[in-house]
Amino acid sequence: MAVLRLTPTSLAVLGLVATLAAPVAAQTMTRDNGSPVGDNQNSQTAGPNGPTLLQDVHLIEKLQRFHRERIPERVVHARGTAAQGEFVSAGNFSDLTTASLLAAPGKVTPVTVRFSTVIHGRGSPETVRDPRGFATKFYTDQGNWDLVGNHTPIFFIRDAIKFPDMVHSLKPSPVTNLQDPNRFFDFFSHVPESTHMLTQLYSDLGIPASYRKMQGNSVHAYKLVNAKGEVTYAKFQWRPQQGEAYLTRAEAEKIQGMNFNNLTADLYMAIDEGQHPKWDLYVQTMKPEELARTKYDPLDSTKVWPGVPARKIGTMTLNKVPDNFFEVTEQSAFAPSNLVPGIEPSEDRMLQGLLFSYYDAQTYRLGANKQKLPVNRPLVPVKNYQIDGYGDGDGTKGDVNYQPSRRPGAYSENPHYQYVRTPLAGTTQTQAIARTDNFSQAGDYYRGLSATGKTNLIGNLAADLGAVKNAEVRQVMLSHFYKADADYGKRLTAAVKGDLADVERRAATLKE
DSSP: OOOOOOOHHHHHHTTSSOOOOOOOOOOOOBOTTSOBOSOSSOOOBSSTTSOBOTTOHHHHHHHHHHHTSOOOOOSSSOSEEEEEEEEEEOSOOTTTOOOGGGSSTTOEEEEEEEEEESSSOTTSOTTSSOOEEEEEEEEEBTEEEEEEEESSSSOSOSOGGGHHHHHHHHSOOTTTOSOOHHHHHHHHTTOGGGHHHHHHHTSGGGSBSOGGGSOEEOOSOEEEEOTTOOEEEEEEEEEETTOOOBOOHHHHHHHHTTOTTHHHHHHHHHHHTTOOOEEEEEEEEEOGGGGGGSSSOTTOTTOOOTTOOEEEEEEEEEEEOOSOHIIIIITOOOOTTOOOTTEEEOSOHHHHHHHHHHHHHHHHHHOTTGGGSTTTOOSSOOOSOOOOSTTOSSOOOSSOOSSSOOSTTOOOOOGGGOOOOOOOOSOOOOOOOSOOOOSHHHHHHHHHSOHHHHHHHHHHHHHHHTTOOOHHHHHHHHHHHHHHOHHHHHHHHHHTTOOHHHHHHHHHHOOO
16 A cells, blocks of 8 residues: 655644744733633533533633634635745836836745635545636735636636536535536536636646646736836736646546645645745737737637747745645635736626626625735735724724815825726627637647647546436537547547537537
8 A cells, every 4th residue: 555655844844743842931821812711621610510600701712713713615716725935026017017016127026825726625635637726916015916817727618607607517516415527517518618628627737746836827818007008918827947747637546545635735845845936927918909810809718829929027936834824825815806006907708707706705705804814914004994894903093984085194096096998899788709719729739739648638538528427418518529629529429439420410510
C-alpha cells in the first residue's frame, strides 16, 4: 500500500506536530469581554450531583460561539486555500491605464490570492475534475482591485442568466445528493456554447497537479482606460514561472487515496520551505474598433483570443502562509466589482451579471461590513456614508452621514474618476449575441493536443457521457463534439457506443 511521507517541516505546516519554541510564561485565559477565566474544565453545578447552572456565563458563551463558528458556505468556490505576497509592476503602463499599481517599474503592491475548486463543497477532495478559481486581491493605493478568474481561460456559458441553472445541474442531485452526469449533460445538451469549456475541462487540464503549477485567467475582458480617456479591451493571464503540471484521471484517483488535501499541502509546504511560487501577469489587448473584425465575439466568455499578442505587465510572488486559515481563506471576499480607476468592466454579458452576483454573495455570507474585515480592508482610508449593520465597529463619526453637504470635512465626489463614456446603439433586447461560433475553438483545442492528450480526453469524457441514460441527450452532446472536430466526434461516439450516422446528421444541421 502506498504511504504518503511528510517531512517534519511539512508536518509542522499542516499542524500535525507542534513547532518547537522557547518556553513562555503561562497567560491567563479570558472570556470575549476580557474578564479572566477561573475554570475552563468544569461547569458550575448545583452541588455535586445537581444540574448545570444557567449563570455559568463562560460555559454559555463557549457553546454559543461554538455553534456560530461556521459561516454560510460559498455556493461556488467553497473549497479554497489562500496565500499572500506581493505584485511587482514590470514597467510604466500609463499608455494603457491610469491604474496606479502599473504606473512605475518596480512598484510593489501587496496581494492575497485564493485558489479554489468551483462546484464541490468545502470538505471535498482537491483531486476532483473541476475548474480552479484563481482570485487575486491587490491592495493598491487607489483601493482594492479584485482580479477574479479561473485556471481555464474560458467558461461554460456566455450569459449570466444561465448561471444558477448551470450550477444547479453540476451540483449534487436534490434527490440523491450525488453529482450526476445525467443532470449536467441534460443541461449542456441545450447549451452548445459549452463545447469549448467541456473539451478543455475533460482534458488533463481539468485536474491541476499543483496550485503553484497552473495558469490563472481573467476569463472575462475588461476595459483599460488611460489619462486621455482612451479605451483598450484586455484579458489577463497569470503564467507560472514554475511551469505547468496536471494529473491524469488515474493519477488523481491514486493521490486521492493518500491525500485529498494535496494542493493545499503542496502550496503551503513550498512556501514554508522558501520555494516561493511566482507568476508573470500578461495582458492581451484589443482596441474597440478591432472587436468587430473577428469571427467570434471577443466579449464572449466562452472564447479565447487566438493570435492576439500578450504583454507582460508584472510578476507576483506568494511568500506567506496566512496566520489564520479562516480569517483569510474563508473570510476573504472577492468580487469583480472591486475595481480601481483605469480598470472598468467590459460589456461581457457573463461579467455584467457577476458584477452583482459575486458582491451580493459575499454580502450574504459576511454581512454589509465585509470590507472592514482585515483580509478585505483596503490600505487606503475608506470615506463614505455607508453606515451601521452587523460588524460596524468603526462607522461614520459626526453628524453628517449624507451627501451632498456644505459642512466642513464633508465628503464629495470627484468628476475626474467618472467611468469612461461608452457609445450605445440599438434598442433593449433579450436575444443571443450575433457571432456565437460555438464549436471552432473547441476543435482547435482538440487538434492542439498530443496523441496521448486526445486519448485521455476521450476516455475522461466517455466515462461521464457514457453514463447518461437518455439517448437523445447523449446523441446531442456527441453532435456538438463532432461539429467541433470530426475525429473527436467519431472517437467519442465509438467510446460510448453511440449512433455515428445519427451524430453526423445532427452535426450537419448545427450552425456555428
